[in-house]
Amino acid sequence: ELGIDPSKSKVYTVNVYWHVINQGYSTSSGNIPSSQIAAQIKLMNESYGSFYKFVLAGTTRTTNSSWYSAGYGSTEEAALKSALRQGTADDLNVYSANLGDGLLGWATFPSWYAADPDMDGVMLLFSSVPKGSTTNYNLGMTLVHEAGHWLGLYHTFQGGCAGSATAGGDLVIDTPAEKTYAFGCPDYRNTCPSRGVDPTTNF
Numbered sequence: 001e002l003g004i005d006p007s008k009s010k011v012y013t014v015n016v017y018w019h020v021i022n023q024g025y026s027t028s029s030g031n032i033p034s035s036q037i038a039a040q041i042k043l044m045n046e047s048y049g050s051f052y053k054f055v056l057a058g059t060t061r062t063t064n065s066s067w068y069s070a071g072y073g074s075t076e077e078a079a080l081k082s083a084l085r086q087g088t089a090d091d092l093n094v095y096s097a098n099l100g101d102g103l104l105g106w107a108t109f110p111s112w113y114a115a116d117p118d119m120d121g122v123m124l125l126f127s128s129v130p131k132g133s134t135t136n137y138n139l140g141m142t143l144v145h146e147a148g149h150w151l152g153l154y155h156t157f158q159g160g161c162a163g164s165a166t167a168g169g170d171l172v173i174d175t176p177a178e179k180t181y182a183f184g185c186p187d188y189r190n191t192c193p194s195r196g197v198d199p200t201t202n203f
Helices: 034-048 075-084 141-150
Strands: 012-022 052-063 092-097 105-107 122-125
Touching: 012 034, 012 075, 034 052, 034 141, 052 075, 075 092, 092 141, 105 141, 122 141
Parallel strands: 012 052, 012 092, 092 122
Antiparallel strands: 105 122
């Protein structure tokens, strides 16, 4: 069976520029402490360690109530990213805030960079970091998930059961097809019976 030997693969270093957007000085106002950011970076390295090393290259803190509740594709998102973004296409910019629309986060894909480099990065619900205040979603796995999109990964349920028989809708050959997304941590799901058990432990 062919596979990737992590001990022989190149590890890519990704500089992370973290932008804390808040509406006040308290943690509950989005001003998360450096300790939570460090814990999130540590988790990123535990999750991607065989292939990527994430290094915190800088942290900014901005108090702006309109940016604090930016929604997906909003003028506020465009404004904050245009003002705060640092680095190049190789660097991950994370913007933590109290996101609008009830979302935990969202990310750009690498293929989007050329058309709009200022929008590159991940928007993250500030309370989804390790030991954050969002019940059931405070382990830091939201950024693990969104960084996967930023690196070019699709959802495991991309294309549903009709995804390519050789690589699936997410274009990863060893991911079983999955008809729809799952909530929480179900023990067992098999939404595409002829394509293997759903990858319920995949973030």
